[in-house]
Amino acid sequence: MNKLLINIRYFIAPLLIVASMVGVLIGGFWSWLGVILLGVGILQDTTMRVQSRGAGFDENGETNGLPALQNGVMYAMLGVFVLLQIALAWRIFQYMNGVPLSEGYSHTMFGFLPYQNGISGLDLIGATISTGIFAGIGIIYGHELSHTKGFSFVISRLMMGLSGSAHFCYAHVYNHHLELAHEDDPATAPRGRDIYSHLLLSYLGQSKFLFNMEKQRLARRNKPFLTWENRWIRGYAMSIPTLMLFWWAGAWVGIGCLAIVWLISNFELEALNYMEHYGLIREKSQPIDYRHSWDNATVFTSWFFIEIGRQADHHDRGETHFWELDEVGAPNTGWGYFTLFAVALIPPLWHEYMKGQLASWDEQYASDGEREIARRLNQQAGYA
Numbered sequence: 001m002n003k004l005l006i007n008i009r010y011f012i013a014p015l016l017i018v019a020s021m022v023g024v025l026i027g028g029f030w031s032w033l034g035v036i037l038l039g040v041g042i043l044q045d046t047t048m049r050v051q052s053r054g055a056g057f058d059e060n061g062e063t064n065g066l067p068a069l070q071n072g073v074m075y076a077m078l079g080v081f082v083l084l085q086i087a088l089a090w091r092i093f094q095y096m097n098g099v100p101l102s103e104g105y106s107h108t109m110f111g112f113l114p115y116q117n118g119i120s121g122l123d124l125i126g127a128t129i130s131t132g133i134f135a136g137i138g139i140i141y142g143h144e145l146s147h148t149k150g151f152s153f154v155i156s157r158l159m160m161g162l163s164g165s166a167h168f169c170y171a172h173v174y175n176h177h178l179e180l181a182h183e184d185d186p187a188t189a190p191r192g193r194d195i196y197s198h199l200l201l202s203y204l205g206q207s208k209f210l211f212n213m214e215k216q217r218l219a220r221r222n223k224p225f226l227t228w229e230n231r232w233i234r235g236y237a238m239s240i241p242t243l244m245l246f247w248w249a250g251a252w253v254g255i256g257c258l259a260i261v262w263l264i265s266n267f268e269l270e271a272l273n274y275m276e277h278y279g280l281i282r283e284k285s286q287p288i289d290y291r292h293s294w295d296n297a298t299v300f301t302s303w304f305f306i307e308i309g310r311q312a313d314h315h316d317r318g319e320t321h322f323w324e325l326d327e328v329g330a331p332n333t334g335w336g337y338f339t340l341f342a343v344a345l346i347p348p349l350w351h352e353y354m355k356g357q358l359a360s361w362d363e364q365y366a367s368d369g370e371r372e373i374a375r376r377l378n379q380q381a382g383y384a
Contacts, residue, residue: 006055007323008062009303013137014073016041017080020134024087024127025109027116029089031123045300045338052302054310055323065323071152074141078159081138085162085242085261088131089249091119092257096250128257132264135163139269140305146172147319161238163265170231171206174213177274177318181282181292189272190376191279191358192381194347199270208234244329275333275340276311279358281370281377288315290330291365294357297327300334309337331361355383 016037023033055064094117106112119127138159145156146169153169160166172187179185185349186205189198215225223229246254275294282292296302296309307322312330314320333340333354344350362374378384 001056003064003066007069009065010070010306010323011073012300012304013140013306014080015079017077017084017134017137020130021080021084021087022113023130023204024084024091025113025115025293026105027091027119027127028105028123032126032130034133036066038133041300041304042338042342045298045304046342047337048299049335050145050299051297052299052369054297054326056306063321063324064339065321067323069320069347070321070323074145075152075155076179077138077141078155081135081159081162084131084135085245088127088257088261089245089254091124091127092246092250093248095119095121095124098255128260130266132261133268135261136268138263138265139168139272140169140308143172143308144306144322157235158238161235162242163269164239164242164262165203165266165269166235166238167207167210168231168269169235170213171209173318175206175209177288177315180278180288180315181277182284184284187273188277188280189274189379191377191383192351193345194346194348195271195274198274199267202270202273203266207232270342271344272308272337274344275337276309278354279377279381280361281366281373283367283369283373286367286369290316291361292326293330295328295330295332296336296340297332298336301338305337331357331365333357351381351383359382 020034020037023030039297057063099118101120102117105116106116108114142156142159142165145152145159148156157166157169160168176185179188181188183190184200186209189195189202193201197206210232214230216226218225218230226233228234242258243255247255247259250257275296277293280292280294282288293311294314295312298309300339301309307325308314310322310325310327313325313328314322316328317325335343343353358374358378362371362378366374375384
């Protein structure tokens with residue numbers, strides 16, 4: 001029973017994703033449920049700064065995680081994210097075909113779920129933003145499964161493909177995990193960069209990495225670049241069914257709604273990259289150490305993001321499951337991801353806060369070579 005209780009605390013995100021989808025299906029005011037839940041998450045994370053210990057191990061030294069349960073949930077989330085997009089596409093179809101608004105929630109779906117038939121333009125905006133917010137949460141599962149092989153890795157690629165980001169799975173493992181905290185890693189934000197610039201620079205940089213990796217790999221095998229064996233091309237092809245669904249639902253309006261969903265979900269992906277390693281420095285020839293990640297282990301962040309905040313241990317043991325990650329004494333920003341995300345949305349506030357955090361990092365954690373690089377980058381960023 002104790003192990004079960006430890007494992008079900010990681011069900012917060014799946015339950016809220018389903019809740020957001022149900023909100024889109026019910027319609028009306030409930031279309032905005034995903035937006036409301038994001039606000040609640042920020043308040044929850046800000047007021048609960050208690051540090052979590054992770055899943056841990058039992059008295060026999062065995063993990064408290066239940067692999068079959070956790071993997072089953074992650075695999076199932078692929079279907080949930082597909083249904084989430086179908087729910088939004090259905091609402092777009094109703095809007096485009098002028099389905100009149102019913103009086104209140106007078107219709108019933110699946111024999112028990114009351115919903116409002118038809119949708120207003122305002123509520124369609126809410127449904128689109130809500131879908132984007134919780135489609136973006138798929139990155140935590142896509143990220144976890146990207147460190148696996150075979151069937152699980154395919155699930156990861158398909159999951160990220162729903163947001164037009166299937167390139168992430170290769171770039172994350174073969175670029176980010178090897179070049180962390182160095183300028184050769186597009187996912188590591190240098191000092192002075194704002195979160196909005198990071199979205200474009202990191203997304204394109206990671207895509208470019210896989211593009212070049214496939215170009216070189218295929219050339220070694222005497223294969224043309226334009227081939228189905230090209231994993232860069234195949235990754236973006238995984239997004240075609242989603243594009244077709246939203247085109248069918250509402251032509252250019254449908255594509256516009258999908259663009260908003262993809263923009264929000266990829267913004268969340270790059271926001272995590274941004275917060276996990278912002279401003280940290282590593283010399284090219286030196287090994288990756290715990291100090292090259294910002295850890296976040298507040299209760300709500302740990303449980304919602306399935307321990308993704310234990311970045312230092314994760315980068316040391318990349319193929320270790322999230323329920324086995326541990327506290328390793330890495331630098332910690334002191335706030336959870338929801339809170340830091342809200343701060344990062346206001347760049348002057350973010351830079352003022354992180355300037356102090358990085359000054360402490362330079363003094364307490366940086367090597368002599370890293371301090372030398374830090375002095376130059378601080379001048380460029382205005383942190384000196």
